[in-house]
Amino acid sequence: MRIRWHGPIETVTGSKAFANGRLTRPALISISILTFITFVGNFTQLQLTSALPTMVREFNISVTTGQWMTSIFQLVMGVMIPLTAFLTKRFTTREIVIASMYIFTIGSLLSWLSPSFILVLAGRTLEAIGTGVMWPVLQITVFSIYPLAKRGVAMGTVGLAMSVAPALGPTLGGLQTDSNGWRSIFLSLTVLGALCLIISMLWLRNFGSRDERVKADFFSASLSVVGFGGLLFGFTNIEAYSILSPVTWMPMLVGIAGIVWFVLRQTHLAAPLLNLDVFRNRGFTIGTVAASLSFFAFSSIMVIMPLYIQTDRGYSATMSGLIMLPGALGMAIAQFFGGRSLDRFGARPVAITGSLVLTLGTVGMSFVGLDTWIWWVSICQFVRQVGMGFVLMPITTWALNCLEPEEVSAGSAVTNTVRQLAGAIGAPVLVILMESFVAARQSSMGGEAGMAIPASIFGIDWILRVSSLICVAMFLLILFGVKGDGAGSGRAMARVALRKMRIVHMPDLHSVPVLHSIEDFSERHVIAHLPYLSRTSDDDA
Numbered sequence: 001m002r003i004r005w006h007g008p009i010e011t012v013t014g015s016k017a018f019a020n021g022r023l024t025r026p027a028l029i030s031i032s033i034l035t036f037i038t039f040v041g042n043f044t045q046l047q048l049t050s051a052l053p054t055m056v057r058e059f060n061i062s063v064t065t066g067q068w069m070t071s072i073f074q075l076v077m078g079v080m081i082p083l084t085a086f087l088t089k090r091f092t093t094r095e096i097v098i099a100s101m102y103i104f105t106i107g108s109l110l111s112w113l114s115p116s117f118i119l120v121l122a123g124r125t126l127e128a129i130g131t132g133v134m135w136p137v138l139q140i141t142v143f144s145i146y147p148l149a150k151r152g153v154a155m156g157t158v159g160l161a162m163s164v165a166p167a168l169g170p171t172l173g174g175l176q177t178d179s180n181g182w183r184s185i186f187l188s189l190t191v192l193g194a195l196c197l198i199i200s201m202l203w204l205r206n207f208g209s210r211d212e213r214v215k216a217d218f219f220s221a222s223l224s225v226v227g228f229g230g231l232l233f234g235f236t237n238i239e240a241y242s243i244l245s246p247v248t249w250m251p252m253l254v255g256i257a258g259i260v261w262f263v264l265r266q267t268h269l270a271a272p273l274l275n276l277d278v279f280r281n282r283g284f285t286i287g288t289v290a291a292s293l294s295f296f297a298f299s300s301i302m303v304i305m306p307l308y309i310q311t312d313r314g315y316s317a318t319m320s321g322l323i324m325l326p327g328a329l330g331m332a333i334a335q336f337f338g339g340r341s342l343d344r345f346g347a348r349p350v351a352i353t354g355s356l357v358l359t360l361g362t363v364g365m366s367f368v369g370l371d372t373w374i375w376w377v378s379i380c381q382f383v384r385q386v387g388m389g390f391v392l393m394p395i396t397t398w399a400l401n402c403l404e405p406e407e408v409s410a411g412s413a414v415t416n417t418v419r420q421l422a423g424a425i426g427a428p429v430l431v432i433l434m435e436s437f438v439a440a441r442q443s444s445m446g447g448e449a450g451m452a453i454p455a456s457i458f459g460i461d462w463i464l465r466v467s468s469l470i471c472v473a474m475f476l477l478i479l480f481g482v483k484g485d486g487a488g489s490g491r492a493m494a495r496v497a498l499r500k501m502r503i504v505h506m507p508d509l510h511s512v513p514v515l516h517s518i519e520d521f522s523e524r525h526v527i528a529h530l531p532y533l534s535r536t537s538d539d540d541a
Helices: 025-047 052-059 068-080 083-090 093-113 117-131 134-145 148-180 183-203 218-237 246-268 276-280 282-299 301-312 317-345 347-365 374-401 405-444 449-481 490-500 512-529
Strands: none
Touching (some): 025 068, 025 117, 052 068, 052 301, 068 405, 083 405, 093 134, 093 183, 117 183, 148 183, 246 276, 282 301, 282 347, 282 374, 282 405, 301 317, 301 405, 301 449, 317 347, 317 374, 347 374, 374 405, 374 449
């Protein structure tokens, strides 16, 4: 029996969604609801970062085990995202969102009331399942509604809302942990989940159409769970066991086999879970790899720095959240202006600037010590996240703009999956590497208990230097790889459109003032109403 949700079921497409250069009222309300729910998902993912040291002590677990509270979220979201293409075709927007909020609310309730770490982790898993499809659904909706010339601003605005979550999550999580314990975090998430469920049932409209004949390849989804889950589980066990131990190498071997099988299966299916053919597009591949490198280098910092602030320096969870707050606000602002800058200057200059700023901030943070002014950490994190804001949204938007219209849904699923998995793998890998540095340093200092904090800071500094090298690699990839296909300014895109329309070849329009007038007109009118243009490079223009 099919469940039919009560409330408005109007499908908002075409002129019902975007007319006269702006969103219609039903589309604006629905986009706002999707943005808020996605905000809650990002908020949930990062809210436990300030509470992690407290949970490690309370459950008497290692840091590597504790970081599963963040890694499991990214891993499950990475597995859920490929299903988005199937879900958005098979079910309506309302059905997807309402079901997701039911699962999220149940997961938050379970984590709030659970007495053991395993059950809390199970609740986090349900939270991730509930919110894992929301960002791709929002992204696909934005790309389906807005014309090409408006997408940078639209994604920047949405990104601004998304980036407020990292600002509020760790700070409010720290306040709640110090005031009422970490369980109060899950109580607040239960209330937020119920609120999202209610507003979705009352006011959310549908976007696009559905096809009940579409089927999902759940075997491929299972392979991705086994592959990436096994690989992460094996990495996690390296801390407690030798790499030669069966509990280490066997899950890693199973994980690698699962990933290889998954990839091979996708290349041979007529309707794959993840359409890996999008990687044939050079621009999309470069953009996705660059974004994944930034996630890999960035994810571990949200685990490592609260440990430095609370465990090594002795500050409270609230203080930890406040120290990280300016950086998250900087990222929110940078993402908003990054979207606008993308429309005006193109992806190349914006992403190059952002990756350079991210690298400099990471290098500056890698010299923290036992007596470092604690707000230096905040300054460096602010610089890092400003750089991240100017990289992530522009490079992702550019990568998807390089694809053909019919490939955007598949490309969104692929790029978000790869990014999430890079973040999920990056956190445990870099945390384990950090603890290896710590163990080696403490052993070289005689293994005395009094050397634990200096050794910990030594490990943190060196893992930040490793992150700096990853950022350098990302900078070089963007510098030499992001070219053409919209990497230049909006004016260059206008020239491409005009040449495609054979306007610029008219003899009486070769004068610069007239040509510029036509370009300005095309930017404001032609491109705004032609969502997809020729993939001609800027050099050809």
